[in-house]
Amino acid sequence: MIDVEVVQLLVSPAHRLAGRPSEGPAPGPDDERVPRAEVRARLGLVGDRYFAQAAHRDASVTMMSVENLPTDIDPAVGLGQTRRNVLLRGVDVDALVGATVALDCGEGPVRFTLNRPARPCAWMDVTVGPGAQKALRNKGGVRCTPLDDGVLLVGPARFEVVSGPGA
Template sequence: MTEVEVLQLLVSPAHRLAGRPSDGPADGPSDERVDRVEVRRGLGLVGDRYFARPAHRNAAVTIMAAEKLPVDIAPSADLRHTRRNVLLRGVDIDGYVGATISLDCGTGPVVFAVNRPARPCAWMDVTIGPGAQRALRGAGGVRCTPLSDGVIRLGPATFRVVAGPGNAA
């Protein structure tokens, strides 16, 4: 087990980075960050744009390491810019593709299958700044399927590898 911190959570009802990056993000709330989120097995985050969408079941939740944010490009870079859902400090989540992990914020573990990397796109150069897409290659977080119901909230949490790569966490 590893002690981590959930720094930010983002639940967005709208897909804001659609179309051409040169057109800029679509309108929406200025801040979609929340203090807690309900996770539903096989469906995603309640209220999020990918919740219960069959095409996104294997990528319904995106987790990113805070240590990988390109703060040298934009010191204020966060989930509003990367459009990931969960920002963790204390674990290199990008190294767990293929694993099953759990995150326990004190209300019981929430289990995720870590399916694939979340590859950065050209939008990162628009929302964060020039060079962000390149800086986030191999460090853009991971796309996951929730395997259990539960709650994730801001603050300290326990990260554990349940099965697969990196079992020693």
């Protein structure tokens, strides 16, 4: 296990990046970041737009590494702009596609299967800034399936590669 930090959590009931990027994001709450997120096995984050959506069962949670954010484009970039759910410091989740990992924020480990890369889209150039889509290629995070019920909290955590690449 390695020490990591959960920098931000985002649970959004609204799909804000729909339609054409030139029209801008759909309206929604000013800040969808939360200090605590409830996880349900194979369903996602309670209250999130992808929770219990059959089409997103293998991609209901998206993890991203803070080290991969294009801070040269926008120093304040975070989950509000990238629309990922879990922002981690201290581990390169993009290098672990295909692995099963455990994240323990102090309330017990929650396992996730890291299924596939979260490909950045043209919206990144709108929400983060020009050049963000290109900057996030191969570093846009990983779409995951939660395997356990549990809780994620912003703050220090422990991360373990349980099986697969990096184990």
